[in-house]
Amino acid sequence: MSDFKFCPICAASLIMRADDGDTRKVRLTCPDGHWTHWDNPLPVLAALVEIDGKILLARNAAWQDNMFALITGFMERDETPEQGIARELKEETNLDADQITLIGVYEFMRKNELIIAYHIKASGTIQLSPELLEYRLLAPAKLRPWRAGTGYAVADWMRQRDLEVEFVDRPILAD
Incomplete structure (x- = not known):
């Protein structure tokens, strides 16, 4: 409320x-x-970022160790979702969005958000904003989607590529 x-x-x-x-x-x-x-639900943009054939997952400064997820951010006034996710990608990672493709739209009722998820082929040199502490680059087949929010977008993207989908409880990566 x-x-x-x-x-x-x-x-x-x-x-x-x-x-x-x-x-x-x-x-x-x-x-x-x-x-x-x-x-009304707030629109949130999410990017499954592919760079050099690997998928970028990042750890937010507020999260526990080993918790990594997609690049996300809020859509701003006077921008399209595609412009917004390209802006968020640049602000948070310094990467350029070369190709942006919609994965899908997902509810996240717990936070009253509507997630608009994209697959982005990106280029450039990764430099994280202070909002993000670290990142991992994973082979697409190594992704393990989580059963919440953007995890469903990861699963849909993997299914589109005929990759095996094995859900985990939370977006945590083992060392």
């Missing part, structure tokens, strides 16, 4: 109200009808 407490138009305390009488859809709203918090 949202942290909103007051209407941004009139400052009235927000109330919970059924959406058009449908009691299954209850939303925060201004009692005078000025504003409704729709709480």
